[in-house]
Amino acid sequence: MNTRFYDRKTRSQGPAHEIQLATDRIGRVGRMGQCIRKKIQTSVILLSPFDNGEAFKVDLKEQFNRDEFAKLIARSFSDVLQHLKIKIPSNWKLNDAHVNRSTFLKFTNDWNEAVRSGRTMTSTGQTPIIFQKLENKDCPKPLLTSILDYCKDVTIRDEGILKSASYGDKMYGAVSDKQVLSWANELDIGASDTVVDLGSGIGNIVCLLGPSVNKAVGIEFVEKTAEIANAHHELFAKVMSWLGIHDTKVTLKHADMLDPQFENLITKEATVVVINNKQFGPDLMNKMNILFAKCETGIKIISTIPLIGARQVNSKLHRDNNPLVAIGESKELMMTEKNTNFQSTPCQFHVTTIDRNKAPFVYASVTRR
Numbered sequence: 234m235n236t237r238f239y240d241r242k243t244r245s246q247g248p249a250h251e252i253q254l255a256t257d258r259i260g261r262v263g264r265m266g267q268c269i270r271k272k273i274q275t276s277v278i279l280l281s282p283f284d285n286g287e288a289f290k291v292d293l294k295e296q297f298n299r300d301e302f303a304k305l306i307a308r309s310f311s312d313v314l315q316h317l318k319i320k321i322p323s324n325w326k327l328n329d330a331h332v333n334r335s336t337f338l339k340f341t342n343d344w345n346e347a348v349r350s351g352r353t354m355t356s357t358g359q360t361p362i363i364f365q366k367l368e369n370k371d372c373p374k375p376l377l378t379s380i381l382d383y384c385k386d387v388t389i390r391d392e393g394i395l396k397s398a399s400y401g402d403k404m405y406g407a408v409s410d411k412q413v414l415s416w417a418n419e420l421d422i423g424a425s426d427t428v429v430d431l432g433s434g435i436g437n438i439v440c441l442l443g444p445s446v447n448k449a450v451g452i453e454f455v456e457k458t459a460e461i462a463n464a465h466h467e468l469f470a471k472v473m474s475w476l477g478i479h480d481t482k483v484t485l486k487h488a489d490m491l492d493p494q495f496e497n498l499i500t501k502e503a504t505v506v507v508i509n510n511k512q513f514g515p516d517l518m519n520k521m522n523i524l525f526a527k528c529e530t531g532i533k534i535i536s537t538i539p540l541i542g543a544r545q546v547n548s549k550l551h552r553d554n555n556p557l558v559a560i561g562e563s564k565e566l567m568m569t570e571k572n573t574n575f576q577s578t579p580c581q582f583h584v585t586t587i588d589r590n591k592a593p594f595v596y597a598s599v600t601r602r
């Protein structure tokens with residue numbers, strides 16, 4: 234059937250295929266069989282209540298986009314809502330909140346009007362309701378984790394895609410934000426650190442630590458995972474810009490961690506290296522240990538499997554095969570509950586600190602009678 238559309242406003246008509254081309258319109262079949270063109274809004278702009286913040290665009294087409302953004306606002310922006318005198322439905326905090334389009338549009342109108350008048354007040358010298366620009370290091374951790382939850386939920390609709398794209402020692406899995414923050418606290422990771430995640434998955438660790446360190450680099454081999462990591466970081470950067478933070482300090486690379494281009498970064502520039510090596514085979518780990526043996530004193534390497542195991546310290550054969558034994562020490566890190574999505578019981582992580590001045594290991598020979 235050669236359906237034509239009819240635009241009520243302009244009273245113009247046209248072939249049905251044009252309806253497909255207009256992304257902000259939907260076609261409905263009218264009484265005469267013609268298609269009635271009706272405009273629907275596909276996205277909405279939310280002004281930033283932060284000094285130096287950029288407007289943020291929320292996609293309205295997908296239900297989950299509205300639901301996840303509403304959840305983020307309800308959970309983490311209660312002080313802003315209070316300042317702007319905006320009320321939101323109580324169910325917005327729920328995990329399964331179903332946020333309808335008109336309620337969401339009303340909320341964004343109220344929000345934008347309040348922000349606009351807040352900005353005018355600032356310029357006329359009245360009490361401002363615009364928030365100070367957040368400094369990277371001051372961005373509260375609970376706010377960062379809920380922003381990252383939002384970014385993850387919106388970018389990864391189905392974790393199965395990540396799992397099915399990975400294989401063998403390229404298996405995908407992730408550490409919880411709580412565990413990463415526990416490392417940051419225990420190892421005092423801060424503004425002067427350069428963090429490198431070897432096998433960075435969707436970039437969860439680098440995105441969480443990036444804003445509070447000097448630089449965070451993630452290297453991921455699997456193409457699909459690296460692609461999702463980029464989309465995840467792109468959205469994260471937009472939300473951070475909305476807060477007035479325009480540099481996440483994160484760089485993501487789609488590459489093999491063994492690529493010689495990273496040698497300097499890993500051995501000289503990095504102060505903290507993460508290697509979630511639970512699935513890594515001995516071949517990869519032997520090569521990585523040779524590289525780690527070139528690291529500067531003081532570098533901390535966080536891993537799942539300790540880089541220097543008790544067996545390697547206690548047996549001459551193993552000790553001679555592991556170049557790290559002579560220059561480092563591994564110890565257990567504090568554990569948080571349910572700290573990974575790849576193990577049902579808590580996973581023990583370790584830190585190996587490189588110390589080139591370590592006293593040489595004295596092998597006491599045992600004389601057998």
Ligand SMILES: C[S@@+](CC[C@H](N)C(=O)[O-])C[C@H]1O[C@@H](n2cnc3c(N)ncnc32)[C@H](O)[C@@H]1O
Nearest residue numbers: 403404406407408432433434453454489490509
């Ligand atoms: C268990 S995931 C860890 C993700 C993230 N670092 C975390 O701990 O939450 C390990 C990742 O390492 C990646 N990987 C494995 N071998 C790699 C290699 N040679 N170079 C870069 N990435 C690699 C896998 O594809 C996988 O995404």
